[in-house]
Structures are given as structure tokens and as C-alpha cells.
Amino acid sequence: MPARNPGIDLDLEWVSKVRVNQQAVLRRAQQIQARKQGKKQWQAAWLLKAVTCIDLTTLAGDDTPSNVHRLCMKAMQPIRHDLLENMDMHDKGITTAAVCVYPARVADAVKSLKAANSSISVASVATGFPAGQTALKTRLEEVRMAVEDGAREIDIVINRSLALTGQWQALYQEIHQFREACGEAHMKTILAVGELGTFTNVYKASVVAMMAGSDFIKTSTGKESVNATYPVAVVMVRAIRDYFLRTGHKVGFKPAGGIRTSKDSLVWLTLMKEELGDEWLCPALFRLGASTLLADIERQIYHYVTGRYAAPYELPLA
Numbered sequence: 001m002p003a004r005n006p007g008i009d010l011d012l013e014w015v016s017k018v019r020v021n022q023q024a025v026l027r028r029a030q031q032i033q034a035r036k037q038g039k040k041q042w043q044a045a046w047l048l049k050a051v052t053c054i055d056l057t058t059l060a061g062d063d064t065p066s067n068v069h070r071l072c073m074k075a076m077q078p079i080r081h082d083l084l085e086n087m088d089m090h091d092k093g094i095t096t097a098a099v100c101v102y103p104a105r106v107a108d109a110v111k112s113l114k115a116a117n118s119s120i121s122v123a124s125v126a127t128g129f130p131a132g133q134t135a136l137k138t139r140l141e142e143v144r145m146a147v148e149d150g151a152r153e154i155d156i157v158i159n160r161s162l163a164l165t166g167q168w169q170a171l172y173q174e175i176h177q178f179r180e181a182c183g184e185a186h187m188k189t190i191l192a193v194g195e196l197g198t199f200t201n202v203y204k205a206s207v208v209a210m211m212a213g214s215d216f217i218k219t220s221t222g223k224e225s226v227n228a229t230y231p232v233a234v235v236m237v238r239a240i241r242d243y244f245l246r247t248g249h250k251v252g253f254k255p256a257g258g259i260r261t262s263k264d265s266l267v268w269l270t271l272m273k274e275e276l277g278d279e280w281l282c283p284a285l286f287r288l289g290a291s292t293l294l295a296d297i298e299r300q301i302y303h304y305v306t307g308r309y310a311a312p313y314e315l316p317l318a
């Protein structure tokens with residue numbers, strides 16, 4: 001893991017001067033999407049890289065200890081052993097980066113992973129996920145409880161109301177308090193970009209979140225009507241780059257919500273490589289928040305190894 005982002009004092013001058021060129025952002029996003037992707041073994045290698053960056057997620061009202069247990073087992077062995085063996089990758093320790101669950105399920109995930117002797121991180125959403133519309137005291141307590149239960153990563157949601165009304169100082173203070181409540185746990189800050197209205201607001205919220213000490217900035221909860229899109233990602237990764245150039249602190253990026261296909265994952269990796277460079281292409285600085293993406297990646301790997309697509313019973317997924 002690179003050194004954590006300690007944050008900096010709120011720089012309101014930087015925030016107030018931001019203007020985003022919408023046409024340029026849309027053009028850049030189109031260029032990235034249009035890039036030709038590698039085939040065969042190159043594609044398979046990129047897909048395995050994507051697997052190692054997944055926060056394998058379940059965030060459903062009907063989550064139980066047993067489906068969280070299955071999720072953990074899948075995170076530990078994300079691709080069928082014989083397929084990895086065929087690619088000579090079976091002894092490379094390929095797992096997903098983390099599992100991501102609701103706070104009430106953290107203890108279940110920690111227990112399952114510990115029993116299996118796994119060091120995969122448990123991440124938990126918190127702070128009134130997904131809307132963030134509960135009292136600050138409650139949101140802070142939720143972070144502390146998830147950490148106490150063993151979460152090593154906390155995905156907080158921002159108070160969109162503060163961002164939409166331009167209360168950047170109040171937003172900075174809230175995020176700063178969440179960071180303190182996280183203690184040693186890494187903090188990913190979810191901007192819920194689909195509810196921020198403009199690219200300019202997305203850029204402003206990104207830099208405020210980083211100034212307040214976020215280790216990652218994350219696009220979405222997966223519950224908004226618009227989640228991770230490439231144009232919005234261009235705005236966020238440019239903010240990460242600007243923050244790095246000004247402060248020397250590296251902040252990670254996590255697109256999440258609606259990322260379902262292998263092709264999507266390849267475009268996300270391309271975006272990171274082209275915008276932030278190879279250094280950001282690792283689980284310490286890049287995550288894909290996804291509940292169903294892994295199924296498609298495993299299917300594509302199966303096809304690469306066997307030359308045919310698997311029947312549903314051949315690749316059971318958690």
C-alpha cells in the first residue's frame with residue numbers, strides 16, 4: 001500500500017476557480033472507449049488484473065451470513081482452479097481485492113475469512129448508505145462500529161445536500177470527521193456523481209474529499225439512477241492527478257455501480273493507464289466496485305482456456 005493521503009487544509013480558492021470543459025471531457029471519454037483492446041493471452045492477463053482490483057460486493061436487503069460466506073469464498077477463489085492452472089497462474093495468489101458488505105454483515109465476513117485463513121480486506125459501506133440522510137452523529141457511530149467489527153476499509157457516502165448548495169467547508173469538515181472515525185481503516189469517499197448535477201460539482205467534490213483525507217474517491221453507491229460513467233471518471237481522475245501534482249499524495253479511484261462486463265473492466269483499466277499511468281494500476285490505487293462483473297470475467301477466461309462458453313452449471317457464482 002502507498003502511504004496514506006494525510007489530507008491538507010481546505011483550499012477554497014482552488015475549489016472556487018474550477019471550471020470543467022464539458023465537450024473536452026466527453027471527447028476524451030469517447031477516445032478511451034474506442035481504444036482497441038488486446039486479444040487472447042493479453043486480454044486474459046488484463047482480465048486477471050481486473051479480478052485482483054475488484055471489491056466483490058453484496059449490498060442487498062436480503063443479505064445473510066450464508067450468502068456473505070459464499071461471497072468470501074468466491075473472493076478467495078475468484079476463478080476456477082483448473083482454469084488458472086491451465087494458464088499457469090494457479091499459484092500466484094489471485095483473489096479479489098476486498099469484499100464489500102453492509103455494516104451489519106461485517107462481522108460475518110470477517111469470521112468467514114478468518115476461518116479460511118484469508119487476509120482479504122473487508123470493506124463496509126457506511127454513513128447512512130446510500131442516501132447519507134441521517135444525523136452526523138449516527139453516521140459517525142456507524143463508521144466506528146464497522147471498524148470495531150473488523151472492517152479495514154470504509155466506503156463513506158458524502159452529504160449531497162452540502163455539495164449541491166456549495167457548502168464546501170461543511171462538506172470538508174464532515175469528511176474529515178469520518179476520516180478520524182476510520183482510524184487505521186482506509187476511507188473511500190463515494191461522491192454519488194449521478195446526483196451532483198454538473199462536472200464542475202464532481203471536480204469540486206473530488207478535491208474537497210481528497211483535501212479532507214480520503215484514501216480513494218469512488219463514483220457511486222450503485223443505487224443512483226446514473227452510476228459510474230466514463231466522462232465523470234475522466235473528471236475524477238484529472239482531479240486525482242491535479243491533487244497529486246500539488247501535494248505529492250496519491251489517492252485511489254474506485255468506479256462502482258453498473259460495471260457488469262469484461263469489456264467494461266478493460267475500458268476502466270485503459271482509462272487508469274492512460275490518465276494516471278501504470279503506477280495506479282494496482283489494488284492499492286484502483287478498485288472496481290461490482291457485484292456481478294466477476295461472473296462475466298470468469299466466463300471469458302473459461303472461453304479463452306477451452307474455446308467454448310461455459311454452461312451456467314459449470315461456473316456457479318456466489
Ligand SMILES: O=C[C@H](O)COP(=O)(O)O
Nearest residue numbers: 222256257258289290291
Ligand atoms: O459499490 C458497489 C456497488 O454497489 C455495486 O454495484 P453493482 O451491483 O451495480 O455492481
